[in-house]
Amino acid sequence: MKLLQRVCFFLLFTAAAAGTVFAGFKEKMYNADVLDIEGKYTAEKNFLEDLEKSTKKNKQVAEIYWRLSRTYLQFGEVSKRADKPRDQILALFERGIKYADMAIAKDSENALAYFWKAANEGRWGQVKGILESLEKANQAKDLLYTAISYDPMYPGGYYVLGQLYDQVPGWPIGYGNLNFAVSMARRAVAVNEINLKDGSYPYKYYDMYIELAKYLWKRNWDKGRRLREQVGMKKAYREKSSTLEKYCYYEGVVTLKPESDRQEAMQIMNQCMAELKKMPSLFPFQEKALKKAEKLLAQWH
Numbered sequence: 001m002k003l004l005q006r007v008c009f010f011l012l013f014t015a016a017a018a019g020t021v022f023a024g025f026k027e028k029m030y031n032a033d034v035l036d037i038e039g040k041y042t043a044e045k046n047f048l049e050d051l052e053k054s055t056k057k058n059k060q061v062a063e064i065y066w067r068l069s070r071t072y073l074q075f076g077e078v079s080k081r082a083d084k085p086r087d088q089i090l091a092l093f094e095r096g097i098k099y100a101d102m103a104i105a106k107d108s109e110n111a112l113a114y115f116w117k118a119a120n121e122g123r124w125g126q127v128k129g130i131l132e133s134l135e136k137a138n139q140a141k142d143l144l145y146t147a148i149s150y151d152p153m154y155p156g157g158y159y160v161l162g163q164l165y166d167q168v169p170g171w172p173i174g175y176g177n178l179n180f181a182v183s184m185a186r187r188a189v190a191v192n193e194i195n196l197k198d199g200s201y202p203y204k205y206y207d208m209y210i211e212l213a214k215y216l217w218k219r220n221w222d223k224g225r226r227l228r229e230q231v232g233m234k235k236a237y238r239e240k241s242s243t244l245e246k247y248c249y250y251e252g253v254v255t256l257k258p259e260s261d262r263q264e265a266m267q268i269m270n271q272c273m274a275e276l277k278k279m280p281s282l283f284p285f286q287e288k289a290l291k292k293a294e295k296l297l298a299q300w301h
Contacts, residue, residue, distance in 0.1 A: 025055070025060050028047075028051055029067070032044055032047055032048055032067050033067075035047065036067070036070065036071070036074070037283055037285070038284075039283065039285075041071050041074045041075055041078070044067070044071050045071045045072075048064050048068050048071065049068070052064045052065075052068075058106040058107060059106065059110075061103075061106045062103040062104075062106035062107035062113060063110075064103075065100070065102045065103035065106065065113070066099070066103040066110060066112045066113040066115075066116050068096075068099040069096045069097070069099040069100040069103065069116035069117065070096070070116050070119075072092050072093070072095045072120070073092075073093065073096045073116065073120050076089050076092035076093045076096065076120070076123055076127075077123070079092060080127065086127060089127050090124060090127055090128060093120045093121075093123050093124040093127070094120075094124065096116065096120035097117055097120045097121060097124070099116075100113050100116045100117030100120060101117065103116075104117070109150055110150070111146075111147045111150035111151035111157075112151075112154070114144070114146045114147035114150070115143070115154065115156055115157055115160070117143050118140040118143035118144045118147065118157075118160060119140075119156075121136045121137075121139055121140040121143070122136075122137070122140045122160055122163060122164060124136060125137050125140070125167075134169075134173070134174055137164060137174065137175075138175070140160070140164060141164055141175065144160055144161045144164075145157075145161075145244050148161075148244060148247075149244065152191075152243075153191055153194070153195065153200070154191070155187075155188040155189075155195065155205065155208060156188070157188075158184045158185070158187040158188035158191065158247065159185065159188040159205075159207075159208045159211065161184045161247075162180075162181045162182075162183075162184035162185040162188060162211055162212075162215065163181070163211065164176075165177050165178070165180040165181035165184060166178060166181035166211075166215055166218075177248070178215060178218065178219050179219070179233075179251070180248045182212070182215045182219060182251055183233070183247060183252075184247060184248070184250070185208065185211050185212035185215055186212060186250055186254055187247050187250045188208045188211075189208050190250075190254070192204065192205055204275075205285075206272050206275075206276060206286065206290075206293075207285070207288070207289045207292065209271075209272050210269065210272060210289060210292055210293050210296070212265075212268060213264075213265040213266075213268040213269045214265070216261040216264055216265040216268075217262055217265040217296075217300060220260075220261055220262055221260065221261045222261075223258055223259055223260050226256055226259075226261065227256065227258075230251060230252055230256060231252075232252070233249045233251050234249075234252035234253060235252070236248075236249040237249040237250065262300075265300075266300070269297055272289070272293050273290070273293050273294070273297070276293070277290070
């Protein structure tokens with residue numbers, strides 16, 4: 001797989017740059033991450049569990065635990081797509097939450113520990129029913145803001161916040177806000193593009209772009225309203241004292257083309273589809289993104 005070769009080259013280059021320290025534990029983390037990219041989740045779980053038995057340093061154990069949290073989220077997603085019993089799916093996400101808590105206990109400044117706890121809680125809420133899990137939705141939002149405060153250049157935090165703002169009911173029941181979802185998705189895409197450009201990330205995470213397109217299609221503003229509303233968003237962005245609060249109005253400081261929401265949504269989707277279909281082979285997360293894009297486009301037409 002050409003993409004896997006690029007991922008491996010990127011990680012091996014990072015290992016060489018980090019020197020002999022990387023050759024041990026971090027190389028093992030690289031092996032776990034490759035298993036995750038390939039969708040070999042059971043092998044990843046077994047590898048991490050074996051490694052945990054011989055690892056003593058707290059920060060290293062935290063790295064193992066947040067990856068196990070990620071693995072159980074993947075197990076939950078696979079079970080969900082296979083229409084497994086609801087209790088079985090919920091138990092997998094709950095296991096993911098537990099591992100994230102264990103990671104935070106070992107390293108309270110590990111951004112990805114907070115992120116994967118929030119991601120598992122968000123997925124748990126989707127399965128349980130958002131009205132039954134508003135407390136977890138609130139917790140997930142707080143966790144994501146914490147993750148972003150520790151690592152503002154990790155796009156996943158903005159991406160999952162966008163999903164929460166889209167799916168949680170609005171006032172007075174919850175904090176849902178479609179405009180905030182659009183802004184968070186734009187921020188996720190912007191950070192992903194920065195990371196791709198500077199070489200921090202070896203691949204493009206297409207689902208972030210697809211989610212942005214989905215929110216734009218749902219919002220359905222015409223060209224005139226987009227430009228009018230952006231004025232207020234820009235003002236709110238400048239007035240907020242907290243950087244994290246500013247991101248709820250991030251759309252106010254981006255360059256918008258003179259087009260409607262749905263025109264932009266179609267352009268994003270067509271570009272994602274074209275790029276994915278050009279790839280000689282796809283990893284599981286890319287296959288999932290392609291199927292999602294195809295399903296949304298079919299609905300839109």
